[in-house]
Amino acid sequence: MLQRASPFFWWPRSDLFFAxxxxxxxxxxxxxxxxxxxxxxxxxxxxxxxIAGYAGDVPPVHVQIHGGGFYGRLPEQDAxxxxxxxxxxxxxxxxxxxxxxxxxxFPVAEEECYDVACWVAANGPANGWDARRISxxxxxxxxxxAINVCQLAHANGTVRPCALFAAFAVADMTRADRRSHKRxxxxxxxxxxxxxxxxxxxxxxxxxxIASPLYDDDLAAALPATxxxxxxxxxxxxxxxxxxxxxxxxxxxxxxxxxxxxDHGFTHEPPIETAREAIVMIGDFLRTAFTRAADxxxxxx
Numbered sequence: 001m002l003q004r005a006s007p008f009f010w011w012p013r014s015d016l017f018f019a020x021x022x023x024x025x026x027x028x029x030x031x032x033x034x035x036x037x038x039x040x041x042x043x044x045x046x047x048x049x050x051i052a053g054y055a056g057d058v059p060p061v062h063v064q065i066h067g068g069g070f071y072g073r074l075p076e077q078d079a080x081x082x083x084x085x086x087x088x089x090x091x092x093x094x095x096x097x098x099x100x101x102x103x104x105x106f107p108v109a110e111e112e113c114y115d116v117a118c119w120v121a122a123n124g125p126a127n128g129w130d131a132r133r134i135s136x137x138x139x140x141x142x143x144x145x146a147i148n149v150c151q152l153a154h155a156n157g158t159v160r161p162c163a164l165f166a167a168f169a170v171a172d173m174t175r176a177d178r179r180s181h182k183r184x185x186x187x188x189x190x191x192x193x194x195x196x197x198x199x200x201x202x203x204x205x206x207x208x209x210i211a212s213p214l215y216d217d218d219l220a221a222a223l224p225a226t227x228x229x230x231x232x233x234x235x236x237x238x239x240x241x242x243x244x245x246x247x248x249x250x251x252x253x254x255x256x257x258x259x260x261x262x263d264h265g266f267t268h269e270p271p272i273e274t275a276r277e278a279i280v281m282i283g284d285f286l287r288t289a290f291t292r293a294a295d296x297x298x299x300x301x
Contacts, residue, residue, distance in 0.1 A: 010068070010077040012268060017080045018276055019087035021046045026082070026095070033115035035108050039097040040116060041075055043086040044128075051090035052287045053133070053294030060133035060290040061124070063117050063149070063161075064095040067140030067168075067265075069191065070109060070199040073100045078139070081267065084279050089287045092129040094120055098145070101199040106173075109199075110210050113145045114152040121159035133293045135163040135286050137227075139267055140236075141195075143169025147213045147223070154222035163289030165227040165282050168264050171214040172239045174206045180235040186264040187235035214243055220250035225292075227255045227285045229278060231262035257281065 026041035044059075045051065051059045062085050066075045075095040082093040098112045117136060124131025138146040143166030153159045176192035179185075200206050209216035216222070228244040230237040237258070244256035259266055259274060267278045 010072060010074050010268075012077060012080040015272055016268065016275055016279075017083060018279055019080075019083040021049060021087040023083040023086045026079075026093075031116050031119045033112045033119075035099065035104070035112055035115075038099070038112050038116060039075075041082070041093075041095040041097070042127075043082045043093040043095070045086045045090045045092065049087055049090040052290035053130075057294060058124075058128065058130040059090055059092050060135070060162075060293070061092045061094060061120055061129035061131070062089075062286060063113075063120055063134065063136040063146075064093050065098070065113055065136070065138030065142035065145045065149075066095065067138065067142040068100065069195045070141050071101050071195070073097065077268065078142075081279055081282065084283055085286060089283050089290070091135075091286065091290065092127075106200040106202070106205065107148075107210055109141075109145060110148040110152070114149050117149045117153065117159055117161070132297055133290050134159060134161050135165075135224075135289060136161045137163075137165035137167075137282065137286075138169070139167040140169060140264065143167055143240075144171060144213065147171070147219075148210050150224065151210060151213065151216060151219065151222045154218070161224050162293040163225050163227075163286055164223055165229070165285060166240070167229040167267055167278065167282075168231055168234050168236060169228070169240055170236050171212060171243050173200045173211045175239075178235045178238075180233055180237075180263075182233040182263060185233060185235050192235075214239055219243075220247050220252040223247065223252055223254075225253040225255075225285075225289050227257070227282065229257045229259065229281070231259050231264060231266050233262060234264040236264065255285065
């Protein structure tokens with residue numbers, strides 16, 4: 001029921017679209033993965049967009065992974081973020097329509113997202129993006145999946161993203177007892193149980209590094225420049241705040257922003273100014289990372 005209802009609630013509001021230029025409707029493609037073909041939406045920068053990096057460069061590419069508690073399947077919910085990145089960062093955006101529970105179980109979504117990222121890296125020239133400048137990011141469950149892409153890439157020695165962002169993400173699938181100091185916070189214990197017990201069904205696997213990145217001792221080595229954003233009132237915030245602190249202590253390049261008096265989902269709903277600030281921050285972070293990667297590819301110091 002939750003899965004069927006998600007399209008009615010998760011389409012982005014019109015006042016959340018902050019792109020400064022019109023972005024064409026995304027193209028749809030089917031990308032092969034070990035679990036079968038996965039639909040992706042491809043947003044391209046408008047002709048007058050300023051491409052991050054150098055004039056005349058092929059645009060970089062960002063892999064966007066939507067949230068939804070591993071049961072909601074609607075990549076279009078991130079259209080306002082994808083169009084902002086395409087318009088104002090000048091990057092191609094590949095948004096993944098990964099499989100969700102109850103149709104699949106852990107680690108199908110993680111492996112599909114990683115396989116799509118590998119396809120993006122291997123198919124740059126044919127599709128008009130710079131495969132050397134790839135970022136990955138997402139919100140909520142999508143934030144965890146974005147971290148997982150980096151973990152799997154590091155473990156397999158494949159694609160190396162130049163940037164990662166994770167907004168109000170989850171990092172610990174062993175727990176379903178989190179509580180916020182805010183009354184009636186969005187991520188209640190019942191929802192945590194639904195997510196954990198329908199997707200990561202095998203309790204013995206919930207502490208694995210890919211299920212719960214909080215317990216990955218090698219995570220700092222696996223991540224590129226990283227932006228972690230949390231909401232002060234979000235039930236999931238403490239574990240992501242802890243993760244950010246651990247990564248910084250381990251020497252990882254991590255920017256960490258806590259939005260005061262803010263609950264889960266702040267990039268996707270009012271207050272509009274909070275959503276705008278967060279999405280612009282994502283854009284600025286990615287632009288800087290893409291420019292740095294362009295400098296490195298050209299030997300600029």
